[in-house]
Structure formats: structure tokens, C-alpha cells
Amino acid sequence: MILSPEVISILILDIVFVFFALIAFYLSIRISLYWDINSTSKMQYTLEKQSSLAATIIKYIFIIKLPLFLFFIFTLDKISNVLTGAMCAAGVVDATSYGTYLFILKIINIYLFGYWLMLHYLDIKYENLPYVKLKFRFFTIAFFVFISEIILEILMFSSIDISKMVSCCGTLYSSSATSVISSIFLIPTSVLLSLFYGIFLMMICFYYLKNRYMFSIMNFLFIIVSIISLISFFGTYIYELPTHHCPFCFLQKDYYYVGYLIYTLLFIGTFYGISVGIIKQKNQYIQKKLNISLIFNLLYVILVSAYPLIYYIKNGVWL
DSSP: OOOOHHHHHHHHHHHHHHHHHHHHHHHHHHHHHHOOTTOOSHHHHHHHHHHHHHHHHHHHHHHHHHHHHHHHHHHHHHHGGGSTTOOSHHHHHTTSTTHHHHHHHHHHHHHHHHHHHHHHHHHTTSTTOTTHHHHHHHHHHHHHHHHHHHHHHHHHHHHOOTTSOOOOHHHHTSTTOOSSGGGGGGSOHHHHHHHHHHHHHHHHHHHHHTOHHHHHHHHHHHHHHHHHHIIIIIHHHHHTOTTOOOSSGGGSGGGTTHHHHHHHHHHHHHHHHHHHHHSOOOHHHHHHHHHHHHHHHHHHHHHHHHHHHHHHHHHSSOO
16 A cells, blocks of 8 residues: 555545545435425524535535645655656556545545535525435435545555566557557547537537537536547547547646646536536526536637647648
8 A cells, every 4th residue: 555645635534524424414315304494393494504604514524625626636646756757747646446436436526516515506595405315315315426536545555565577558558458548539620520520510519509418418428538539539639649648648747737627627617517517597697507508618618629720820730
């Protein structure tokens, strides 16, 4: 097990999260079963106070988890220095069989907690609190995903063997690799870019048509295609190296930490874009979220597209 100060900090926070999440989970079950806004009983009065407590706990877990995700990536990058063969966070993720699944769960949990938070703020806008049962039932499901993430995180850090050689990102993200990731390099660049810009254009069309459900679907597809195209095509122009496809290295100082900006724009754009199709809201709230989604997705497209264009202007050739 590797125990750097950063890892210890993450594990301590995990223990704190579990303690408070268990309290929120217990209260969520009670509220889901017995909540009745029309009741004047003592139990309903107690549940109203408990709902406020549970909501506060869940809200602050999310507020801490969001920057903690960035700190987690920073930690992986830092401990890669003590693993033989690792050059960045990619080597640490691949160092155990838990790394990839943990990373996926972390991303899913950010979206889940974000949607819970959106439901919560929508709920408290009304005096009759119409979404109380829904948001706490939603948390009882999200709780198990959250606990699974923490278990995997502990397993991953406890399974890292610093004496064992791991693969570098150049090996993991290459056409010669045998992993699932390597299969994306079989997609022709013309097809990949057509999908990337085509989905974005469809998103714009549904934005003007005010079809929030199709806009939401396009955002979901945009996440998948954006990550694949970032690894396969756009990332190589950030590195200015046709063989370098790592989705982690541009989070480092050498590339001005641009990866944090890239992923933040993609997350905000797709988060708000997907939410308009799954959460009932008034028209003004839907339009506001549509605007936020389109703006951040547009900024993402402009940013990643700028790298190959600037490279071509400077060098007169494509990679």
C-alpha cells in the first residue's frame, strides 16, 4: 500500500464521507417512506427537520467531492513518480485492476450528485416541496454507487505495489496495445471528426428547435465522442506528437494544466445539457440550462479545435 500525505488525506475524507453518508442514507429511507406534506403530525414535523439535515449533508459531500476529484487526479500524477514505468496518472490507474473502474465510478458520482443537487434546489423553490420523496429516493440509489467508489478507492491504493513495474501512457494509449482503449484507434479520423462536429451541430439544431429531450440525448452522445476524439485526435495536437494519446498528460504543468479547463468545460456543458431532458422544470429554468450547456460545449469545441488549427498555421502540415 502506498501512503503519501495526499493518499492519507483522501482516505481520511473517505471515512468522514461514509460516516455522514450513512446518516443521510438512513434519513433518506425514513423520508421516502413516511413523508406527507399535508400531515400535521409530530412525525412529519420531525421529518421536515431531518430532511433539512440530510439535504445539508448531501450538499456538502458534493461540494467537497467536486474539488476532491481534481485533487485525486493530482495525487495520481504525483505518486506516478514513485512507480517504475509510470509517467503520469495513466500508469497509476493501470497499476491495479481497480483503477479503471474507480475512475469511471468517480465520474458517474459527480453527475449523480450534481443531478441530486439540481433536484434539491428545484424542490426548495416551492412551498409544498414537491420533489422531496424523489430526491431522497434518488439518493438511496446513488448512495450504493458512492459507497462502491469509496471501497474501490481503498482497494486501489492498498493494492499498489511500488516495486512492480507498470505500463506508461505511451504503451497504454497506442494502436499496438491490446486494451479496449486501443480499439478507438481503428476508427478513421474522418469518421470520428464527422461524428464530433455532426453531433455538436445537431445539438445546436435541437437548441433552436427547443427540443430538450433530443438536446439531452445529443449531450450524452457528445460526452462519449468528445473523450474518444480527444484521445485519438485532438490530444496529439496538444502534445504536438502524433504518437502521444494520453488523456492525463495535458493535466500537467508542461501543458499549462489545460486538461483541467478542457474537462471542466466538457463536464459543465454536458451536465446541464443532459439535465434538461431528465428533470422537469419551468420553461425559464430549462432555457437557462440550455443556454449554459450550449455556451460551455461551444467553448469546449473552440478550445480543442484551436490546437490543430494553430499547429497547421505554424507548420503548414497536419500531424
